[in-house]
Amino acid sequence: MIVGIDAGGTLIKVAYTNKGEIHFEKHPIAEIEQVADWVNGLGDSEVCVTGGRSGVLVSLLNQPAQEMVEFEATHLGVQVLLKEMGRLEDAYLVTNVGTGTSIHCIQDNVHERLGGTGVGGGTLIGLSHLLTGVTRYDEIVSLARQGSRERIDLKVKHIYEGKEPPISGELTASNFGQNLFAISKDLTKEELLATVIGLVGETVSTVSVQAARQCRSSTIVYIGSSFIDNPLLKEVVTSYTILRGSVPVFLNNGEFSGAMGAMSSL
Ligand code: ADP
Structure with missing residues (x-):
């Protein structure tokens, strides 16, 4: 064997x-x-x-x-x-969202580490647990799927109320940035967990897209166990990567x- x-x-x-x-x-x-x-x-x-x-x-x-x-x-x-x-690419980035996140550029078979962020799968579990008490990964990701980030994240359009924003109003201006003091007691686990996944997904995709400027390609191959049974993280990463002008790819068995x-x- x-x-x-x-x-x-x-x-x-x-x-x-x-x-x-x-x-x-x-x-x-x-x-x-x-x-x-x-x-x-x-x-x-x-x-x-x-x-x-x-x-x-x-x-x-x-x-x-x-x-x-x-x-x-x-x-x-x-x-x-x-x-x-069936994908043969000679240049691409790899973003590995493991416990932490690291980003690499592969060009003509040579790889270079471009950087990373401490925000990753460990953050997903740790912050989720601190905010909601939920411990199991599968429970965190399934509750998060049912939640909305609407009341917790501050979007650019919320700041530019009644005015045309200079960048997409749909972009997050501040993760967990809404005025939460008044509503903190009635936020549900689902909402909090969805927002944690939003924070992780937007951070890893933003850092990846910025790193892509140092690489010939704008294809970003996302791997790591943080995507296992986690369609919400995939969704956040996909939409943010596309919104910022890069092309996301998720590998089968990438973890x-x-x-x-x-x-x-x-
Ligand atoms: P590492 O190589 O650092 O262990 P992985 O790529 O395996 O990193 O990713 C670890 C992350 O995967 C965890 O932080 C968690 O977010 C997620 N994960 C997926 N499945 C599980 C699981 N069954 N138990 C714990 N974490 C899991």
């Missing part, structure tokens, strides 16, 4: 081939020992590990494993997954890019 593992800050992503078929699995980082036990029980196999927690995982393995720099693994995995979707790259390197 050939196994690629991306051990990140929050989740461990695994890609492996069995009888020619590719399988994907993910586990919370707290299960790192179980993942190591699974690898140790595989017998004859080749393993490549990447991600911030790869050192911890390798120390738990009984057999030698290759280690790969995370950005290289991600880059290779994105190439493979893009090809599977497994690092694991896929590690596996493909073997």
Whole structure:
């Protein structure tokens, strides 16, 4: 068996081939020992590990494993997954919305990290929990889908009341920027969670679009587990990216890019 593992800050992503078929699995980082036990029980196999927690995982393995720099693994995995979707691009950006967010430019097979933001999937969970008490990721994203940001976010058109704004009135002037003191008690969990996702989505797409100026392409490939079962985040990122003049692409199984790259390197 050939196994690629991306051990990140929050989740461990695994890609492996069995009888020619590719399988994907993910586990919370707290299960790192179980993942190591699974690898140790595989017998004859080749393993490549990447991600911030790869050192911890390798120390738990009984057999030698290759280690790969995370950005290289991600880059290779994105190439493979893009090809599977029938997309052959020679220049694009990759925005990885993991626990945090990092942004890369890939041009003619050379990749460069352009920057990132600490606003990412960790913010989504952390801020959501602090505001609403909800703990589980799946509950956060499903409640958020039912909420509206209307009463919480301040839009440009709210500031330019009765006047033509110089930029689109639909743009957010200030996330959580409405006068909330009077209504803070009757805001619902759904509204608060939708607004947290709005904040994360608008921040990562704004930073990505700005980074695109340093790259030949304006195609932004969004990956990372923060998009799993999270159509609201996809929607916010899609509309903001398009509004700001870039082209968003979501990879099928994009959250497994690092694991896929590690596996493909073997
Ligand atoms: P990392 O490599 O840093 O672990 P990921 O790309 O795996 O990053 O993304 C982690 C983010 O994915 C979390 O911060 C959270 O927003 C989201 N996420 C998706 N599914 C889950 C889950 N089952 N449990 C926790 N977080 C999840």
